[in-house]
Amino acid sequence: MLKIAFIAHDRKKDEMVNFVTAYEHVFVGHQLYSTGTTGQRIMEVTNLSIHRYMSGPLGGDQQIGSMVAMDELDLIIFLRDPLMAQPHEPDITALLRLCDVYGIPVATNIATAEILVKAIDRGDFAWRELVHKYKPGVDE
Numbered sequence: 001m002l003k004i005a006f007i008a009h010d011r012k013k014d015e016m017v018n019f020v021t022a023y024e025h026v027f028v029g030h031q032l033y034s035t036g037t038t039g040q041r042i043m044e045v046t047n048l049s050i051h052r053y054m055s056g057p058l059g060g061d062q063q064i065g066s067m068v069a070m071d072e073l074d075l076i077i078f079l080r081d082p083l084m085a086q087p088h089e090p091d092i093t094a095l096l097r098l099c100d101v102y103g104i105p106v107a108t109n110i111a112t113a114e115i116l117v118k119a120i121d122r123g124d125f126a127w128r129e130l131v132h133k134y135k136p137g138v139d140e
């Protein structure tokens with residue numbers, strides 16, 4: 001079972017809802033997290049149970065970043081809006097930076113998200129189990 005987070009900016013929320021709905025059969029077996037409004041939108045139209053954090057501009061990206069730092073997430077699907085400035089741009093940058101620090105797979109557009117979900121379905125994420133056994137900063 002993987003720990004997966006969904007985040008979508010406002011003009012990407014319809015795309016996220018359609019995506020998660022299409023692959024509900026894949027996501028149902030995993031532990032799911034999201035920022036506030038994204039999770040609400042997904043849960044309105046699916047039977048998935050998602051732990052929702054705060055809305056992005058109110059700290060949700062940072063809460064998800066904290067999960068990354070604690071080695072509590074395996075994968076993030078973060079559909080960003082590249083054409084609209086966000087008030088919490090520093091939080092977004094910080095989250096993506098932490099994904100790079102810890103080597104967390106993160107899809108920032110739907111094409112990559114499609115590839116990652118197919119990889120989940122095939123079991124390609126088994127390597128995450130090994131990563132969880134080694135915690136940088138703790139074991140070194």
Ligand SMILES: O=C(CO)COP(=O)(O)O
Nearest residue numbers: 035036037038055056057
């Ligand atoms: O702003 C966001 C991510 O940066 C998403 O937050 P919401 O899901 O609450 O809209």
